[in-house]
Amino acid sequence: MCKSASALSVAGMKNTAIEVHDLEKSYDGQPVLKGVSFAVGAGEIFGIAGRNGAGKTTVVEILQGLRRRDGGRVDVLGFDPGRERRRLRPLLGAQLQTSALPERIRVGEALRLFARLADGRTDWREFAEAWRLVPLLDMSFGNLSGGQRQRLFVALAMINRPRVLFLDELTQGLDPVARREAWQLIEQARDHGTTAVLVTHDMEEAERLCDRVAVLHDGRLVTCARPVEIASSVGxxxxxxxxxxxxxxxxxxxxxxxxxxxxxxxxxxxxxxxxxxxxxxxxxxxxxxxxxxxxxxxxxxxxxxxxxxxxxxx
Amino acid sequence: MTALADITSRQRRSMTALAALTPTELRLLVRDWTVLVFAFVFPPLVMLILAGVFGTRATVGFGWRNPQHYYVAASVGVPVIALALVGLPVTLASYRERGVLRRFEAFGVSPSKVIGTQAIVTAGLILVGVVAVLAVAAPTYGIPHITHPIQTALGLAAGTLTLVLVGIAVGLATSSARSAQAIGLIAFFPLYLLGGGGPPKGAMTGAMHSISNALPSAIPAVADPWLGLPGLGTQLAVFAAWAAAALVAICWLVRRAAHQP
Incomplete structure (x- = not known):
């Protein structure tokens, strides 16, 4: 169980990338997060699992500074996302669960635009090749399949070479081959020191990819451990x-x-x-x-x- | 590299969001043929028809001005209404509805920057629309002498600013692109017709004239000083009131959006 963030540091981790203490959030008086605490080590792939409405997406949005918290303390790479979002933002990458691009934007334009927004020197073609987007460069976003869109979103999330990468339903809509390729690329990013926070319903993905998995239920953290530990601790x-x-x-x-x-x-x-x-x-x-x-x-x-x-x- | 040094290095290299977004947004808007037709084809076409129908004989309805001159000057304000109330709100509402604003926000581009880019692009296209009207007018009816050039430019600028703010408010207030389009079109026609784009204000009945005076239409704001007709002062006061109301609405809508699940 992850009762306190400090209790969660993982053996062998030199630094902590994310620390969350007693995080609370309500929407219209309805509590969504009720004192969630955990820590994520630098270079770790950290999974967040839970049923729909458990508060997973709210947690990652607060970690990115996209949402204000009602209570608790959050530290991402030494910054408070609620107050220092502008300084933190260049170090983060995000693939959001429900978001899109303009229908008429072409894949090549999107990659070029986000590369320019992130860092004028990033070679977007490298990401197009890594995510098999080269044949799609002249296609409009509106004409892409679900899997092609997902590949583009993840490529855009990684185009600024983030230190912390948030992936919400990473492989939703990807075929089995693309799913495994996505896993490999996330592992490669981790090997280069990127910390990844992965919100997922796919337990095979969590088991295969995550160093640890936190499980949220009804706004509370019910467990936080290595997948093998969770699997062997129950049943x-x-x-x-x-x-x-x-x-x-x-x-x-x-x-x-x-x-x-x-x-x-x-x-x-x-x-x-x-x-x-x-x-x-x-x-x-x-x-x-x-x-x-x-x-x-x-x-x-x-x-x-x-x-x-x-x-x-x- | 420390996080702080990394941030400084990345911020130094990165382009401003506006500079990066503006050319892309411009290309996207140019690909929307419905907006292009409404902004660049409709105003010159209607000008050609109306100026041709009413000819050159000055009447009291036209403030004793040449009707062809009147419709050339009046049509300059039409792209302002079309792009600000039909193009801009639809794009913004679509971006909100589909999560485009959210995606940019997650990448550090705040909704206000995306909205600002949309406003810049809309203003740029309005200028192109004005040029299109004048380009069609020049070889057909001729471009009338501008009586008060500074006031005319002021009327165009104030009308553009006000209607862009109103368009942003509509785009943020509506739940979908379809509803934004419906509201935009409902707003367009009263502003076009009661603004003097169809029948001139001098030909309207008292009630319609009063309603017309309270609307933020760019048509009389441009046409009146262009042709030496009075009324710009009142029009600027109306613009100020509408712009203030739109700004308050925009601030409230942005705050509300930040607190929604």
């Missing part, structure tokens, strides 16, 4: 292996953490708590039942997150 693990008979399997029932044992005449299917995996393996070795196809099936991040997204953080 149970299944162990499957071939077994010539049921003899010996009964003994596993006495191993602490084993919750059920199944056997279909050829394969054993044992459900255990995550901490019991090693104990079961040890016990199998002691019983001289060391199967060569011993498989540990952990819950996916999505399976682990569903109860959290429903507000069950116990």
């Amino acid at each position: 149970t693990v299944r162990l499957r292996f071939s077994s010539p008979g049921a003899a010996g399997l009964e003994g596993l029932g006495r191993v602490p953490g084993v919750t059920s044992i199944g056997y279909d005449g050829a394969t054993a299917d044992i459900t255990v708590e995550p901490v019991a995996v090693v104990r079961v393996a040890t016990e199998l070795g002691r019983l001289d039942l060391a199967p060569s196809d011993f498989t540990v099936i952990r819950p996916s991040l999505e399976e682990a997150l569903v109860p959290l997204l429903n507000g069950d953080n116990r």
Whole structure:
């Protein structure tokens, strides 16, 4: 759990890029964020997950200074986005969930315009090539497909070589190949020192890309950890292996953490708590039942997150 | 590099938003053929027809001026109304509706800069529209002598400023490009017809004349000093009142937008 931002620094991180303490925000008296705290390390890919209306987009908009907070403290690269947005802005890149470009602007014009707005020396053609936009340079924005628009948005978000990159629904509308290419480019940006904050519903993306994931529910942070930690902290693990008979399997029932044992005449299917995996393996070795196809099936991040997204953080 | 040094370096290199946005916005507006037709074809066409219909015989309705001269001078104000009330609000409302303003804002270009760019581009196109009217008038009816050149320029500038502010307010107040277009067109025709673009003000009944005097139409603001007719002082006072109201509305609408989810 991320109760305080200071408790969230990640081992090995030299600096903190973003710190959020007790962030609060209401719309028309309706609280949207109720004391959210977390920290993001420099060079980290940090995911924010949650159901629709959980407050994810509001958090990233406040971090960019696009929205005023009602309470709490926010620090992005040493600046308060609410008061020092103009100074902070050149260091940020953003791909927003609901935004567009003028219908008649051409892809090449958009890239050139944003490159000029960001930094007169940026070579926009480099971004056009990296995001496979070269064949589309003369096409109007209004004629682009959803995936082509998304590629353009991400290219525009990165065109100022930001120190912190906010990506809201990064791969929405991208085909599987483009999705993986997007992941690679984000990882490349991270390798060059860019910190990325990724708002996503795609748990495969979070698991594959994020160093840590924060889960928001009803305006509160319910967990904040590495995807593998979240996946293993919730639910149970299944162990499957071939077994010539049921003899010996009964003994596993006495191993602490084993919750059920199944056997279909050829394969054993044992459900255990995550901490019991090693104990079961040890016990199998002691019983001289060391199967060569011993498989540990952990819950996916999505399976682990569903109860959290429903507000069950116990 | 520290964050502060990085910022200074980036800010030094970056162009001003207005300088970067203006040529792009100009190209985008030029690609909108409906605006082009309304701003550059409609005013000269109507001028050609009306000036041809009424001929050259001066009457009381035209303030004892040559009707052809009247319609040339009056048509100079038409692109102002067309571009400020039909072109500008539609673009702004569309930008708000579709999240274009949000995208620019996330890139550090505030909505006020985008709005400012739109105002500059609109003013530039108004000048092109005025030139188009005069270019068509010169070989057909001739360009009449300008009686009060400074007052005429003042009327054109004040009318442009006021109607651009009104257009911005309409663009920010309306929820969609369609509604902005509807309101723009509803506003255009009274300002065009009651401003003297069709029947001259001297031919209007008392009630219509009174309504006409309260409207911020650029047509009499240009035509009256051009032809030596009185009334610019009143027109400037009307412009000031409308511009102040539009400014208050713009400030309120911008503040309201900042607090919406």
